[in-house]
Amino acid sequence: MTDDRDSNGRQTDSNERQTESEATDQTSGTTDRTSETTDCTSETTDRAFRTDGMGAGTDAELKRGVLQRWIDSTISDPQKAYRAMFYVATLFFVVTTMFPFYWMLVVAVTEGSSYALVPSLTAVDVGSFREVFVRIEFARYMFNSLFLATVTTVLVLVLASLAGYVFGRLEFPGRRPLMLLILAISYFPPAAFFLPLFQLFTGNVFPWVELYNTPGALILPFSSLFMPLSIFILTTFYGQIPDGLEDAARVEGTTRLGALFRVIVPLSAPGVATAGVLTFIAVYNEFFFSFLMTDGGASDWAPIVGGLIQLQRAGQFEVTYSVMAAGSIIAVLPVTLLVVIAQEKIVSGLTSGALKE
């Protein structure tokens, strides 16, 4: 019964709110909206009738179970079934995506190895969050990760801005084949680039090029792997700026590059931000090169991958599950923050990037 009333109450509630907002819209006089409002109102009356009916049938209701009654009312009002399905589905998705994080938190704050689904507050021990900085050079790993991601993002944005300007605003022979060529890169698996790059960076191709265990060994592959997506996002955005604005700037006496960086790029700020956020997240999350292009030590410029794997593999000798979980939670914070702040950018970037290509 409680269930029933609850969902019903919420329904009417939202309905009222909707009607209200529609009504305000109506006063603003859009003919379009008027029809919607009528729709909505009729729905409300519908629902009012139904509630009355239910009230009258209390006698019959008493004899039947909660489930049966719910099914009955659902049959007379299929909308309700869909709404219930919707809430169940939403709850299911939120729980399944969030539970792993919750579990990590449980592991991180539990001392010993007997975990309760809901740990009692007195048993909570946040020492592992301090411990992780002691066991490994966690701060340095975090710095490495953030540094690599930032430098790569800046490099990609500058190069992709130039390329995006060219592809989005200039007509020249070889435009389409070049775009396809760049697109082709994102199709190959990282493993297909890895062997020669590893040999190059370890000084086996030219003795004077030895980038292994330096930031370069990671920034270079990252930039080339993630640049195509940025180029395509920026091509779309730069292509949308009206020619007149660029011409005006040029008449004012700006150089060609000046027009790009002082007019086109600022006007496409959302696009640049989108490309930047996606590149940053991609680099921060990358595994293949991060894992293979360094020896994994903090002073080898290994990103957070190195630190967490080191903790995990050392587990045979000293089991430190809570420290592993604590480290993971801290490592997740920067990207989580980014998602909360920039979710619109991420959504638009992913969809436009993927669907345009």
Place this chain on the structure above:
Amino acid sequence: MATERPEGLSGQTGPYARFVRWMENLTETQFAYFLLTPALLLLGVVAFWPLLSTFRLSLFADNITGVGAVGEFVAFENYLAILSGERNALMPAPFLPETLTVGALFESALTVTLIFTVASVIFETLIGFGQALVLDQDFRGRRWVRVAIIIPWAIPIVVQGMIFYLFFAPDIGIFTGNSALSLQSLGLISGSPLQTPQDSALIVIVADIWKTTAFMALLILAGLQSVNRDLYDVAEVAGASPWQRFKLITLPVVLPTVLVAMLFRTIQAMRVYGIIEATNVGCNTLPSLSCLVVTSFFGGTRLVGTAATVAFLTAAIIGLVVTVYIVFYAREDVE
């Protein structure tokens, strides 16, 4: 047009002014290629050269004992040896399964990768569709539900691996041992799931579904939002049930988007490597194609030629799958 522009600079000399004047005098094509130079240079050195070089390496024999990276030129012999199974004795894992038993399927790189790809892409599409339908509704807290769904997509692979490692690690995992949610006591997984090929494949697939369904959901959501809402009203007036509305209006519009999303996920899933290492399953237990490249290269026996060949075979197989999608997509389009 460009020549008359920088009048303010015409009187000046010095390297900057000269550079600007030089740049202003370029034709549009020259200017385009000038701006592309840095990007193409980087891509050339770090992407195109390695690709071609990998292909070249794949044409040379392995040099197990010698000094150089590879031995003599053998043309396509590596490809034949790997595909026919002749090379299996040397390789960390066979490329194709040696027999058609379930065990063998989970031990060879190609079938492991295909099982992973098919299972994860199918489930991601279905669950992603569900998530997209939820996000397509207008409700309070929609923004936060969307954040919740996107966050797994945005976390590092190593953390994703760590989560599932902690889920299934012996003794302490929530799904192992005597825990209330133990899959072991239900007999669904073996005693050491992270060391058993079938169980670890399941774990890695679930981990991938958990992380990347959001990508699918967002793309499908974009497709859903391009459906003309008026059509629903018309259908409702005409008496169509919600299922009919979904089947006759939503699905045809969204299907091309779904196919594109599946294509992208397939390309990514076929390169699976990180999650296998990060869950501590390891490439020995679950040898995917990318794994096989790495283990052949770094393994006890130095198989550089073989590793390069596997890398290119991986690319070729992905290419094959892409072609299948494109053919399918084109057919959908024609209809």
